[in-house]
Amino acid sequence: MNFQNWYFVVVSGEYLEKMRAISREAYEKYVKSDVEKIFKGKEKIIKETRQFFYTLGNAPVIICAYREKTVEGELTDIQTVAAAIYNILLIAYERGLASCWMTGPVWMEEEINRILGVKGKRLQAFIPVGYPIYNPPIPKRKGDKVKWSGWD
Numbered sequence: 001m002n003f004q005n006w007y008f009v010v011v012s013g014e015y016l017e018k019m020r021a022i023s024r025e026a027y028e029k030y031v032k033s034d035v036e037k038i039f040k041g042k043e044k045i046i047k048e049t050r051q052f053f054y055t056l057g058n059a060p061v062i063i064c065a066y067r068e069k070t071v072e073g074e075l076t077d078i079q080t081v082a083a084a085i086y087n088i089l090l091i092a093y094e095r096g097l098a099s100c101w102m103t104g105p106v107w108m109e110e111e112i113n114r115i116l117g118v119k120g121k122r123l124q125a126f127i128p129v130g131y132p133i134y135n136p137p138i139p140k141r142k143g144d145k146v147k148w149s150g151w152d
């Protein structure tokens, strides 16, 4: 149906500073308690996650990914934008840039949309983009994620 129901606001400068402040607030109000529960005893992860929300990785740019409503329903609408986000992450990597898919700040959607002047669209993710100072290690993959049917 070729909806192309994505919309991106590419943020820098003073607006980025505002988004950083909002990301901090989102962490303290909505994210912190889950992170501290999920990563109990793993102080390094807790500290680094907090740090990332506070700084947005010191990225010079963030892309705010939005979805527009279509007749297909929210499940499709979200997946369309998720696919677009993943393509952005891959292309950024290919061009030597680093990025991070963040849904945590979406807790503050209303305030973010007000500041960015976006109406009638739903915020889906923040994507800080910048040049990495190092390549983070790749976490171990969990196994048993594919079932092969009809292969015998």
Ligand SMILES: Cc1cc2nc3c(=O)[nH]c(=O)nc-3n(C[C@H](O)[C@H](O)[C@H](O)COP(=O)(O)O)c2cc1C
Binding pocket: 049, 052, 100, 101, 102, 103, 104, 105, 139
């Ligand atoms: C839907 C989604 C939301 C995410 N939200 C956040 C976030 O709010 N903050 C953050 O630091 N990372 C966030 N991430 C990034 C993950 O923490 C992780 O860095 C990324 O998925 C790659 O690592 P993995 O292969 O271990 O998942 C998110 C990732 C996805 C797919």
